[in-house]
Amino acid sequence: MATVLTSSLPAGVPRELKERRERGLAAGVVSVLTLLALAVHGYHPYVEDGALYVQEIKKILRPELYPCQTEFVVGHLGFSLFAPLMAGLARWSHLKIEVVLLVVYVAALWLTLFAGWMLARRCFRSSEAQWGAVGVLAAWITLPVAGTTLLLMDPYVTARSICTPCSLLALVGALEWKIQRDKHGKKMAGLWMLCGAMLVAIAIHPLMGIYALGSVLVLICLQARSRVQLWGTAGLCGLALTVALVMQATAGPESELYRKAALTRSYWFLTKWEWYEVLGLVAPLLIAAVVGFGQRSVDFERGGKTSAALTALCRMAVITGACAMVTAMLFARPGATLHEVARLQPLRIFQMVYIVMILMVGAALGEWVLRRQVARWIVVISLLGGVMTAAERATFPSSSHLELPWNEQRSKNAWVQAFLWVRNNTPVDALFAMDPRYIVAKGEDAQGFRAIAERSALPDYTKDGGVAAIKPELDEQWMQGQIAQSRLNVETDAERTAALRPLHVGWVILSKDSRTEFACEYANDTVKVCRLPQLRATAPEN
Numbered sequence: 001m002a003t004v005l006t007s008s009l010p011a012g013v014p015r016e017l018k019e020r021r022e023r024g025l026a027a028g029v030v031s032v033l034t035l036l037a038l039a040v041h042g043y044h045p046y047v048e049d050g051a052l053y054v055q056e057i058k059k060i061l062r063p064e065l066y067p068c069q070t071e072f073v074v075g076h077l078g079f080s081l082f083a084p085l086m087a088g089l090a091r092w093s094h095l096k097i098e099v100v101l102l103v104v105y106v107a108a109l110w111l112t113l114f115a116g117w118m119l120a121r122r123c124f125r126s127s128e129a130q131w132g133a134v135g136v137l138a139a140w141i142t143l144p145v146a147g148t149t150l151l152l153m154d155p156y157v158t159a160r161s162i163c164t165p166c167s168l169l170a171l172v173g174a175l176e177w178k179i180q181r182d183k184h185g186k187k188m189a190g191l192w193m194l195c196g197a198m199l200v201a202i203a204i205h206p207l208m209g210i211y212a213l214g215s216v217l218v219l220i221c222l223q224a225r226s227r228v229q230l231w232g233t234a235g236l237c238g239l240a241l242t243v244a245l246v247m248q249a250t251a252g253p254e255s256e257l258y259r260k261a262a263l264t265r266s267y268w269f270l271t272k273w274e275w276y277e278v279l280g281l282v283a284p285l286l287i288a289a290v291v292g293f294g295q296r297s298v299d300f301e302r303g304g305k306t307s308a309a310l311t312a313l314c315r316m317a318v319i320t321g322a323c324a325m326v327t328a329m330l331f332a333r334p335g336a337t338l339h340e341v342a343r344l345q346p347l348r349i350f351q352m353v354y355i356v357m358i359l360m361v362g363a364a365l366g367e368w369v370l371r372r373q374v375a376r377w378i379v380v381i382s383l384l385g386g387v388m389t390a391a392e393r394a395t396f397p398s399s400s401h402l403e404l405p406w407n408e409q410r411s412k413n414a415w416v417q418a419f420l421w422v423r424n425n426t427p428v429d430a431l432f433a434m435d436p437r438y439i440v441a442k443g444e445d446a447q448g449f450r451a452i453a454e455r456s457a458l459p460d461y462t463k464d465g466g467v468a469a470i471k472p473e474l475d476e477q478w479m480q481g482q483i484a485q486s487r488l489n490v491e492t493d494a495e496r497t498a499a500l501r502p503l504h505v506g507w508v509i510l511s512k513d514s515r516t517e518f519a520c521e522y523a524n525d526t527v528k529v530c531r532l533p534q535l536r537a538t539a540p541e542n
Helices: 002-007 016-043 048-061 083-095 097-121 125-140 160-181 184-204 206-221 226-250 258-261 275-293 310-331 340-345 346-370 372-396 405-411 414-425 449-453 462-468 470-487 493-502
Strands: 431-434 508-511 519-523 527-531
Touching: 016 097, 016 125, 016 346, 016 372, 048 083, 048 097, 048 449, 048 462, 083 340, 083 527, 097 160, 097 405, 125 346, 125 527, 160 184, 160 258, 160 310, 160 346, 206 226, 206 310, 206 346, 226 310, 226 340, 258 431, 258 462, 258 470, 275 310, 275 346, 275 405, 310 340, 310 346, 340 462, 346 372, 414 449, 414 519, 431 449, 431 470, 431 493, 462 470, 470 493, 470 527
Parallel strands: 431 508
Antiparallel strands: 508 527, 519 527
């Protein structure tokens, strides 16, 4: 790979033409890596957070959907333009939303890898190091970010799918703006890239966009003169801690119900993490610190020296990561009176830290191990990708590796089969109840009911609990749903009716072994879909 990119550019070619050809070749290689990454990591549009986004998009496209419990369907991301944008693309293109999401996912994956190459190109001189960085990024693109429940990039479409490449492009723009001191045109192009990418990132995912903006500002300060480096960076860290303090001090009182909802989100609180999850925060910071602050430059390229861009990036990773950890330890504690800062999940900034770490690991691997040996590239990237594919299969064992729109009706997942039956055979205004922890049931694979079935449901524990933890006004409604559904699979029909009838539930999804006399109109080897008996009208007494 590296050999092709370097040997295709003769020495006599003008620099600008050389750069255009290099970008063209890079676009082609990134296209191949995108398809390989898709094959390695799979695609699951309705799982985890992907289902939350899909249901909101479907609600915009078809307002008659989800007439009940609508608060858990719309607006969970606040001021994001993501759902309206996806709905607008579907209307404009006249394509099914499932097809639009697949196209957007592939495009976002491509742009993330291309932005990674642009970043690597400014940090590493040799093509071996650059493509080692991008190759490992492609192989590890779904790597979990410590205990934050974030992945570098999800195997489904969310607002982060667009925000992540925009954040990387903003870092590229910041480097270009500072590096090109004597070339006004390129300097301004870098500034425009920085501003444009940052605006899109914030508009699509305000929270992650703000964290990316903090990283960019720290990076800019670190490339300035020594006095600005010190005081500018210290000022930004102080500002972050001050904002957290003010938010915590001015937040309104929390209800006991909200506290219960917030405490179910263990990933908000560093003290609730396992030791290996904490190690997942510390290790990347140590790696970046060795490169960014070590007395001796780490020689990523034989005979070369660590570039100023890489040094600045590594220092940015250390400073932002350390600041986030301090903020989390001070303000995001389970026993705190208020959880305003915990709700913002400051440790999410480690997504950028992980990307910097992966680029460094990949560059070192490409320069020192893979070099220009094609066989080595194939073996190492296959091994790295194979580990991630095995992890994907272990996570979604009952679902197809690639859940493509045209194969939806042939899903092998028994839960999805039931959800599809619901979509095709029940009224649009039907309200469903099921085990509130159905998402973690064996064989369910975190497939979202509302997104697939396109029907209303009482709030679940996992995903709707996250929505309630972010929107305190939904606490009571969420808790009511947990109580009504908590013993659904083991209750008697009389108990089910007593719990669900006041909430106007008309249908239930029960496990296959649950005993019931309800009319079950669909059943498979895992679950059954049953209708609650209609209330009979009583004749008036004479």
